[in-house]
Amino acid sequence: MELQVNGIKHTVSAWSETSLLYVLRDELDLTGSKYGCGEGQCGACTVLMDGKAVRSCRVPLSATQGKQITTIEGLEKEGQLHPVQEALLNVDVFQCGYCAPGMIMSAVALLETNPQPSEEEIVAHMNGNVCRCGTYPRIVRAIKEASNA
Amino acid sequence: MKKETDTDIKSNQEQSQPSPDNGNQFSSSRRRFFKLLGGGIAVTFVLQDAFAFLADPENTAVLQQASPKEVGAWIHIGENDVITVYTGKVEVGQNIRTSLAQVVAEELHVPMASITMVMGDTDLTPYDAGTFGSRSTPSMGPQLRKAAATAQAMLLDMAAEQWKVNISALRVADGKVINTKNNKSLSFGQISKGKQLLKEISDNTSLTPTEKWRVAGTSVPKVNGRDLITGRHKFVSDLKQPGMLYGKVLRAPAFGASLATVDLSAAKAMPGVVVVQEDDFIGVAAPDAPTAAKAIEAIEVSWNKTQQPSRSNIFDYLKQHATDGRGGRGSAEKGSIAQGMAAADKKLAATYKVDYIAHAPMEPRAAVAQWENGKLTVWTGTQRPFGVQDDLASKFNLPKEKVRVIMPDTGSAYGGKHSGEAAVEAARLAKAAQKPVKLTWTREEEFTWAYFRPAGVIEVSSGVKNDGILTSWEFHNYNSGPSGIRTPYEVPNQQIQYHPVESPLYQGSYRGLASTANIFVLESQMDDLASLVNMDPLEFRLKNLQEPRLKAVFEAAAKGFGWGKTKPAPNHGYGIGGGTEKAGFTATCAEIAVDPGTGDVKIVRITTAFECGAIINPEHLDNQILGAIVQGLGGALFEAVDFENGKILNPHFAQYRVPRFKDTPAIEIITLNRKDLPSAGAGEAPIVGIAPAIRNAIADATGVRLKTLPLVPDGLKANLGAP
Structure with missing residues (x-):
């Protein structure tokens, strides 16, 4: 099957019902997207599919055909970080950072559709992403900062 | 105490024998040592053990048994100006990679960027018992500071010798030794070039006083932060x-x-x-x-x-299978409980129950x-x-x-x-x-076969005079563990016992260990005693407290929160709780709101004051306190491992609720920077005041004095229904 990731077309050997997360990590070695629960409950595996945030652990390969997938590895352009990444770095948000790629992809998707979200909108949109280190208020602050950039 | 003999070895063979009986061994070890590291100079710890180990040609590992009983570390200054710090400590999000590098940068006067931390590799780093108990900052930090200061003293000596000048004419800045007489400079790498020098950490070295810190004490950003936000870091x-x-x-x-x-x-x-x-x-x-x-x-x-316990009978099980506990860990006895209770005007006994909870780290x-x-x-x-x-x-x-x-x-x-x-x-x-x-491991495996914070039953019986002076304190903890079991309050008659139990589920350490259970009970009971003698909960605590550092955080949290300045709105309540753990002092004030119709409890705001000595990285300290507050909310409100006949029933995030964005209230963090005191760890202690502050705020709003953790997994409706 074919898979379009970060602008590159890949041919992959996995079965059509295999999860997108598995294909990204184990076949394409794009390990930025993380396994956290395998049931779409924690958001660590979040990627963009045609610009929308999806939980890649719950997306079968068959559902990705003809779609553009963007992962954390595809955000930085020629050494230039995405404004969300810049803001997270600036606020020095993370502790262990395992949730970071999923958080960033969710936030990027939010700002794509809502460039100036209110705090309530940020919280509502991000609620599916878990940070067990508890950095939520810092993430909210960084997303606000990115939205003003 | 470590020996303070100078074991400096010159590259000259004749001078390379620290003692007659192991000279050959010593020099061949030194060669192997620098073969692995490259030339330069190194400062290490408990050198003799290290050499004994390295002398065995079968060993390919470096110094892994350098200091089996103590925490070890060492610093190498390479000819290329790269400074490498080797420590057995590990990074799990507490940002110790950054703060340890900061103290080395401070003492060596080098930019942060020139330091590489090699951590938690048994072939490359000296033995370390582990990264737990908030020990990295108070024990590893000072060792690295001493090692760095020792290295700097060596560099100054060597530069002085090379230039034939007095050390007083030299100063160190930005990884260079500068001759103030002629403004010539040599980088550390230039000084160490062609050398293979080893020196033992000196306890005599003078360290930079806290008030003169320029790198330590500042909010240096996380050193590998960019790797984490680009997905480049390899977990x-x-x-x-x-x-x-x-x-x-x-x-x-x-x-x-x-x-x-x-x-x-x-x-x-x-x-x-x-x-x-x-x-x-x-x-x-x-x-x-x-x-x-x-x-x-x-x-x-x-x-x-086999027949196994269930959550529904776990507390009976723990009581029935408990050991006596007398004289065990955490036990304390003082005065006479009989006399203490006889002297009391009011008496209060209660039994608290604390569920197993899971750490649920995001990476299984x-x-x-x-x-x-x-x-x-x-x-x-x-x-x-x-x-x-x-x-x-x-x-x-x-x-x-x-x-x-x-x-x-x-x-x-x-x-x-x-x-x-x-x-x-x-x-x-x-x-x-x-x-x-x-x-x-899958998430389900992590939720089942890792280990939990212990469940426990805690019985407390106490007496107080009408003027608010405590007379008696008897405290029995079944299975929760001994951390934080002693009361910080002045009570003349005390009996405190931890009764271990063979737990039916795997159990172990947790953030703040058992103090999340013990201080919850302690501070809940203190609140109920204050109510019994009609005293303000803060005033009651301060009256029975002498420890000035704990008093200071209670006062700081109360001031920040506005304690005593306003009355809570209808169906709102204010609560306070605090304590000390791992040399950190914390107090939290909470405002909660109860929906009288649904019984839902909402945390409106949290103010936490924390003091852990001299602050090394203010932003990262703030972040650790924040993390402790948010994690504390979960254990306080809704986290519990459910199990029946030995089977875990909620091994998924869909069933085991952890705090999310929506659960996070307005949070105010107040840090007290005690530059006059040694730095203590901060990852654990700030969690201990959260649950009791919330519990006491619920009591303030509703009169319901809850005695379980979690407090309100299903809201308060059942409690509000019963008068």
Whole structure:
């Protein structure tokens, strides 16, 4: 099957019902997207599919055909970080950072559709992403900062 | 105390003998040492042990047994100006990689960027018991400061000799020694060029006083922050080795179950699949993870189950199976409880129940194991790399130097990764497969077969005079553990006992350990006693408290919160709680709101004041306190491991609720910077005031004095219904 990731077309050997997360990590070695629960409950595996945030652990390969997938590895352009990444770095948000790629992809998707979200909108949109280190208020602050950039 | 003899070795052979009996050994060790590191100068710790170890030509590991009983570290200054710090401590999100580098940069007067931290690698770093108990900052920090200061003194000596000037004419800045007489300078690398010098850390070295800190004490950003936000950092679960297989382990359906019958033939028939059975351990290794999962599913197995406790009867079980506890860990006895109770005007006894809770680190346990020429290397996320090295050495009957454990910065732990289960499992599979094997636990495995914060029953009985002076304090803790069990309040008559129990579920360390249970009970009982004698809860605490640092945080939290300035709105309540743990002092004030119709409890705002001596990194300290508050909210409000007859019923995030964005209230963090006191760790202590402050705020709003953790997994409706 074919898979379009970060602008590159890949041919992959996995079965059509295999999860997108598995294909990204184990076949394409794009390990930025993380396994956290395998049931779409924690958001660590979040990627963009045609610009929308999806939980890649719950997306079968068959559902990705003809779609553009963007992962954390595809955000930085020629050494230039995405404004969300810049803001997270600036606020020095993370502790262990395992949730970071999923958080960033969710936030990027939010700002794509809502460039100036209110705090309530940020919280509502991000609620599916878990940070067990508890950095939520810092993430909210960084997303606000990115939205003003 | 360490010896303060100068074991400086000049490259001249004649001068390289610190003692007559081990001279040859010493110089050959030194050569091997610098062969591994490159030339330059190094400052280490307990040098003799290190040399004894290195003298054995069979050893390929460096200094792993340098200091078996103490925390060790060392610093190497290379000819290329790269400064490498070696420590057995590990990074799990507490940002110790940054703060330890800060103290070295401070004492050596070098830019942060010139420092590389090598952490938690049993071949490269000196022995370390583990990263727990908030010990890295108070014990490793000062050692590294001394090592760095010793190194700087060496560099100054060497520059003075080279230039033939007095040391007083020299100063150090930005990784250079500068001759103030002629403004000439030499970089550290230039000074160490061609040298192979080793020196023992000197306890005499003078350290930069806190008030003169320029790098330490500032908010240096996380050193590898960019790798985390670009997805470039390789966690253990991201690692790959050539030819690597993917492992999976067959799990029992419940605690206490043992294998009855098993048929492995279908799994063994699958192409490329290796099946391992050793007693009750059954695992597979396959070319890819889906095949490994299919192979496990193909195993036909039946289990012998035994009767096991359930959540519904766990507290009776713990009481029934408890030991006496007299004289055990945490016990304290003072005065006479009989006299104390006789002297009391009011008496209050209560029983509290605390559930098992899970750490639920975002990265589940994982390991990559590889056998090569009889040596086992395992990459795994553990707080105790050297402990896991011991486990592996004993499991496979290997000498320790044939086992290397490497810990890449890991996706959090919170006290939940002291062990090395995944490491041992991956190594078993890799040994059988004769190929590297990666094993990543599923979320369900992590929620079931890792270990929990203990459940416990705590009974407290206390007496107080009408004027608010405590007379008696009797405290019995069944299974929760001894941390934080002693009362910080002045009570003339005390009996405090921890009664250990053989837990039916795996249990172990946690953020703040048992103090999350003990201080919850202590501070709840204090609130109820204050109410009994009609005193303000803050005033009551301060009246019975002498410890000035704890008083200071109570006062700071109260001031920030506006305690006593306003009355809570209808259906709102204010609560306070605090304590001390691991040399950190914390107090929290909480405002909650109860919906009288639904019984839902909402946390409106939290103010936490914290003091841990001199602050090394203000932003990162703030972040740790924030993390403790948010994690504390989960344990306070709704987290609980549910189980029936030894089977975990909620091993998924869909059923085990953890705090999310929507659960986070307005949070105010107040830090007290005591530059006059040694820095203590901060990852744990700030959690202990959260649950009691919320509990006491609920009591303030409703009069309902809850005695369980979690407090309100299903809201307050049941409590509000009953008068």
